[in-house]
Structures are given as C-alpha cells and as structure tokens.
Amino acid sequence: MATRTIGEHTTVTTTGVRRKRFSESYIGEWITTTDHKQLGLMYLITGFFFFVVGGMEALLIRTQLALPDGKVLSPQVYNQIFTMHGTTMIFLFVIPVLSGFGNYVVPLMLGARDMAYPRMNAFGFWLLLLGGIFMQSSFLIGQAPNGGWFMYAPLSELVAGHAFEATPHMNADFWLLGTTLLGISSITGSLNFVVTIFKLRAPGMSINRMPLFSWMILVMSFLLLFALPSLTVASVLLLLDRHMGSHFYQYGNGGDPLLWQHLFWSFGHPEVYILILPAFGIISEILPVFSRKPIFGYTFIAWSGVAIGFLSFTVWAHHMFAVGLPSIAQAFFATSTTLIAIPTAVKIFNWLATIFQGKIRLYTPMLFALGFIAMFLIGGLNGAALAVVPFDYQITDSYFVVAHIHYVLFGGTALAVFAGIYYWFPKFTGKLMDDRLGKWHFWVTFLGLNLTFFPMHIMGILGMPRRVYTYPANLGWNDLNLMASIGALIIGVGVIMFMINFIKSLKYGQPSGDDPWDAFTLEWDTTSPPKKYNFLEIPVVRSRRPFYDKKYPEHADWKSVVEH
Amino acid sequence: MSQEQKDHVEQSVQAEESDVTAAPLNSTPSPDSAPVEKEPVAAEGTTTTEGATKRGTTGKKRTRARGRLVNAEEVMPRPSIWPLGMAFSIAFVLFGVIAGPIFLGIGVVLLLVCCLGWILERR
Numbered sequence A: 001m002a003t004r005t006i007g008e009h010t011t012v013t014t015t016g017v018r019r020k021r022f023s024e025s026y027i028g029e030w031i032t033t034t035d036h037k038q039l040g041l042m043y044l045i046t047g048f049f050f051f052v053v054g055g056m057e058a059l060l061i062r063t064q065l066a067l068p069d070g071k072v073l074s075p076q077v078y079n080q081i082f083t084m085h086g087t088t089m090i091f092l093f094v095i096p097v098l099s100g101f102g103n104y105v106v107p108l109m110l111g112a113r114d115m116a117y118p119r120m121n122a123f124g125f126w127l128l129l130l131g132g133i134f135m136q137s138s139f140l141i142g143q144a145p146n147g148g149w150f151m152y153a154p155l156s157e158l159v160a161g162h163a164f165e166a167t168p169h170m171n172a173d174f175w176l177l178g179t180t181l182l183g184i185s186s187i188t189g190s191l192n193f194v195v196t197i198f199k200l201r202a203p204g205m206s207i208n209r210m211p212l213f214s215w216m217i218l219v220m221s222f223l224l225l226f227a228l229p230s231l232t233v234a235s236v237l238l239l240l241d242r243h244m245g246s247h248f249y250q251y252g253n254g255g256d257p258l259l260w261q262h263l264f265w266s267f268g269h270p271e272v273y274i275l276i277l278p279a280f281g282i283i284s285e286i287l288p289v290f291s292r293k294p295i296f297g298y299t300f301i302a303w304s305g306v307a308i309g310f311l312s313f314t315v316w317a318h319h320m321f322a323v324g325l326p327s328i329a330q331a332f333f334a335t336s337t338t339l340i341a342i343p344t345a346v347k348i349f350n351w352l353a354t355i356f357q358g359k360i361r362l363y364t365p366m367l368f369a370l371g372f373i374a375m376f377l378i379g380g381l382n383g384a385a386l387a388v389v390p391f392d393y394q395i396t397d398s399y400f401v402v403a404h405i406h407y408v409l410f411g412g413t414a415l416a417v418f419a420g421i422y423y424w425f426p427k428f429t430g431k432l433m434d435d436r437l438g439k440w441h442f443w444v445t446f447l448g449l450n451l452t453f454f455p456m457h458i459m460g461i462l463g464m465p466r467r468v469y470t471y472p473a474n475l476g477w478n479d480l481n482l483m484a485s486i487g488a489l490i491i492g493v494g495v496i497m498f499m500i501n502f503i504k505s506l507k508y509g510q511p512s513g514d515d516p517w518d519a520f521t522l523e524w525d526t527t528s529p530p531k532k533y534n535f536l537e538i539p540v541v542r543s544r545r546p547f548y549d550k551k552y553p554e555h556a557d558w559k560s561v562v563e564h
Numbered sequence B: 001m002s003q004e005q006k007d008h009v010e011q012s013v014q015a016e017e018s019d020v021t022a023a024p025l026n027s028t029p030s031p032d033s034a035p036v037e038k039e040p041v042a043a044e045g046t047t048t049t050e051g052a053t054k055r056g057t058t059g060k061k062r063t064r065a066r067g068r069l070v071n072a073e074e075v076m077p078r079p080s081i082w083p084l085g086m087a088f089s090i091a092f093v094l095f096g097v098i099a100g101p102i103f104l105g106i107g108v109v110l111l112l113v114c115c116l117g118w119i120l121e122r123r
Ligand code: HEM
Pocket: A150, A272, A273, A275, A276, A318, A319, A337, A338, A340, A341, A344, A379, A380, A381, A383, A384, A385, A386, A387, A392, A395, A396, A397, A401, A404, A405, A408, A409, A412, A413
C-alpha cells in the first residue's frame, strides 16, 4: 500500500446528480471525519479551548490571592477551581494539543497517507471532547472535583472511617469517571501512534532516520500505554470504595491510604514526561530549521528520550518523600530522580550545540524555542533541588513546587506548543502568522510568566503552602503574591494577542507557499495545506533530512553524512 | 472541505514523472515492486494538481510507472459516524454509574448498538 500512487479518479458518477451524503454536509463532515489532519486540527482547537477555560480558572485563583484575606472565592469554590485548573491544563490542554500535533504532523513526517487506524483515531478524539465536557459540567451542579489534580485518598473517599465525611458529594466521581474516559481516549491514541510509526513509514525511512518529533511521540505513546493502567486501577478502586462499600484506601478497615499515592504517582510521574517529551520533539524540529544546521547528536536526543521514558517509571516516590518512606527507599528515589536529570541535560547541550554557529533566523517559532530552553532549564534545576530529600522536606507542598511545575509546564511545554503553532500554522492553513505580533506575544508571555512564577520560589521558601485559599497580611507574602497576580494578567494579555494574531492570520494572513521555512522534513514536501491523501506519490527517504536532500541535491545528506 | 472531495474527482496525475525516478541511479530502490495494473491515464495537457506540476519538473520522460495507480477514494479512509456514537455511549455508561441504573442501562444498549454498527459498517 505504501508506495501506491494516487491516480485519476476512475469512478466518476455517471448521472451527475446524486443526493449529498450526510458525511458531505458541513456538520456531517466534521463529525464523521476520519482524516488525521482534520482530527489533528480538532484536537488542537479543543485543546486550545480548554487552555482558555483553564486559564480563566487560573486568573480566578490569582485574583483571590492577589491581596491578603481575599474574598473573591469561598474556600469550597477555591478548592474546586484549583483542582479543575490543574486537571484541565494537564488532561484537557496539554495532552490534546500534543496529540493534535502528533495526529497532524506525524503521518506527514513519516510519508504516510493517514494514521494506521483512522476510525479509532476519531473515536479517541470524541472521547476526549465528551470527557472534557463531562468534567467541566460538574460546575453546573456546583460539585466540581475538589481534591487537587492528584485526588488523594482517603480525603477523596465518601467516608474516611470513623463516620468522618471526606468528599460526600459527587465531586470526586466526576474526576474519577472523567479521567477514566480521557484515559481510554489516550490509550486509543497511543496505540494508533505506535502502529503508525512502526508500520507506515515511507520506504527508506529506517527508525534512525525518523524525525525527532516522531521519536518523542513514540516514546510518549509507550509511556501512556504503560502508565495509564495504574491510574485507571486506582480510580476504579476508589469508585468501589465510594459506592460499593469496599475499603481499599481506608486504614480503619484494613485498607491502605498510601496505596492511592503509590498508584497515582506511578502514573503521575511518567505523566509529567508525557507532557514534556513531545515538546522536546517540537523543539528538536524547530531549532535545526532556524539555525540552518542538522540537529546535533540525533542519536543522543532520540535515545535520551527513551532513557527518560524508562527512568520515569522508577522515580514516582519523589512525590512522597514526606509520607515517611523507609530511608533506603528515600535514597533510591532520590538517586533515580537525580539520574533522570542526566538525559535531560544531554538534550539541552545538544540543542545548544545545534544553534551554535548556526545561521540563526529569529522568527517567532525560533524565539519561542529559545525561550523554551531557558525556561525549561530553570524548571529542571529547581526540580533537581527538589530531589534532595532534606530540602524537599522543607519545601514540599509549598509554592516552591508550584514554581517548579510551572517552569517546566508553562515555560516548557506551553512555550513549545506556541512554537509549534507558529511553525506549523502555514502547513495547516497555507498562510503565515503575523511575525511582528508573534514576537510581541512572545515577549509579553515571557515577561508575564517570569513575573508570575519566579516569585513563587521565594513564597515557597518563606513557607507559603500551596492550595491555601487565602493568607493573613502579616507574613511577608503580600508583595510577592501581588506580583504573581499582575504577572498572570500579563500572560492573559499575551494569550489575547495570540488569539488576535491567529484569527487575523486565518483571514488575512500572507500566503506562505508550500515551504515557508525552507524546512528539512517530509511534512513540507507536499502542498500546504495538504490534500486529503497527503502525497501523490509516497516519497523515498535516503537520510534524516529527506526534503533537504531533494531541494539541495548537490549537498544531499546521504552523500556525505554517516548515520549512526 | 468538500472542495477537496471535488479535487478527487477532477485530478489526474502524471505518475511516470516522479522525483523518485529522477533520483540518481545509485539511489535506494523502492521496495515496492508491485506490477503495474493500470496504465497511467494522464498525459500532458490534462489537469494536474499543484503537487503534480511541481513534482514533474525534471524534464526527463520515463515510461515506467512506479507502483500501482489507484484513485484517492480507494486508499483513503471513509468517513464514519460510529466513532462518535461509540464515544458517546461509553460516556453515557460512565455517566450512568453516577446517575443511576436507568441511565446505565440505556448506555449499555447504546454501546451494543454502536459496536454492531461499527463492526458491520461497509468500508
Ligand atoms: C530535571 C528533571 C526533574 C526533576 C529532578 C523533578 C523533580 C521533582 C520532584 C522531586 C517533585 C516533587 C516535589 C514535591 O512535591 O515535594 C516534582 C514535582 C513535580 N514535577 Fe518535577 N522534576 C523534573 C522535571 C519535571 C518535568 C519535565 C515536569 C513536567 C513537564 C515536571 C512536573 C512536575 C509536576 C507537575 C510536579 C508536581 C506534582 C504535584 O505535586 O502536583 N517535573 N518534580
């Protein structure tokens, strides 16, 4: 199938008059599509929609905390808002957007006509959308999840022994069922990616010629496949506890509350790498193109991603240092956590070597990519600090951890996502995004994010716990909190600039041509936007930069570059 | 995107002029050696898609078409409503878990219907 050539349409309707099928109407086309590109865009749009929802929740949090003794939200509502903020951003923004890029770009990069299982692909998308709506609809009945994005048992139990009510209403149920739905969605998506990547690569594209973004999507898919079951198991056990009278997490009845934490974090830590690895992939695509050099140390970047994938299953209890683990366990998890910083640092050095002495073109995607490196570096360093057990004892569950999360997830993943959007927007639409407005967007976001999240390190060290709904005025936290809230507003302005740019470019954007960045990989070796079937003839690949080879045959990589 | 579907009908391709055949002789041969089942229909003068025009600029004329020439609808996945139906029913089942046995029952029935629909759908 792979090299078949799309030819003339042989079954032209003879009569010319035929009733339009449902799948050809405007709405029908959206809801019945199995095309990886359209589904990819639907993932991206959905993800971005939830980014805005989660962002508004964040602004509510920061409004409440801007001044001491804030009265904007009640304690009960505050719990729901911060829980839904984290849950939305992780499960409904980052994962969908990254899968969206994967869906759109990976088959094109591999020289394939679609994903391996197109209908399953659509199924995954709809589950995601319905799961998201399901979870957010909990606000309508005032019972949104309120136990934090990690929903610790036994507080999330209906009753936690001794007739003490923990979460008596449906709040936790929404979370448990919603994440289960999203889990099914992610499993189908991952299976699809794995099979697509293993089976549908263009002739000549051996696995070590595959673009790094596809590599990282592959690792992400394996992580999801192996990590999600423990979340699902944990959720089902908790549902049984809540509704069927079992006692898995109830100490008083012979259960074990720590079981939840172990199950959750053995999903949760791989999960955080699920959220960052495709971002690494995006960066590894953008840097070479905008530095006019091949990526430095391809093999190292690819395999350090795999190493991170394996290691990420061995570090989960670093989220649990404070529960009183045996000291041998603490030593083990501190060591493995520190180890994981090595492959991560390898990548950073490779990226720096890639741009070193390159002919750098500072367009918006590149700006975001460079911003990513700087911000992710801070996030990695304060992560390494948290891996030091005595330090973690002091700082765990404080705003320092919140700072860490956001440097890796906002400074890291979100910036990479924006980089990806600016980079692939011409592919999606055939138009360029406004570069000047894009640069404004970058600098405003960059300023806002540092103003919001840097002070959180200090708040944490000064002892401000995370997840408190307010604080008294006499603890010395006031200025820092105000700064963070102003920063959050500035990020909001940045997001609005992005939306204006997006809509404006969609309507009036400058035509980009098929290959505006003079790129290296196969997704650009077709029209922008691509036809339904992607390629008229499946390309044949002879190096890691097939499109570069085609455009510059005199300097083609396969003539000179030895691939390890 | 119904415009694209029209493109399927209208497009015809110069398959014998591809970038692959234009590659130097020591190039990796394409592993696909399926026999040519249909003569490439298009010649100069027929409508070509932009892709084809761009690709066929080598000037050299090769007569051997590579691989089998197929039409787009044959290789591309068809649209289907069942993925949405299936997702909806699973969501309904889980909703039934908290909303009560009646909803659960409806959800299970829906799920079975969608399974059947998905399986029996002609591709
Ligand atoms: C250099 C590598 C990293 C190290 C050494 C590291 C270490 C840690 C440690 C020890 C904690 C637990 C802190 C505590 O609760 O007391 C933590 C929390 C966290 N990390 Fe990292 N981390 C790293 C990279 C990342 C990355 C890449 C991400 C995601 C993209 C991430 C996301 C998170 C999140 C979300 C939490 C907080 C979970 C929560 O309690 O809500 N980390 N990290």
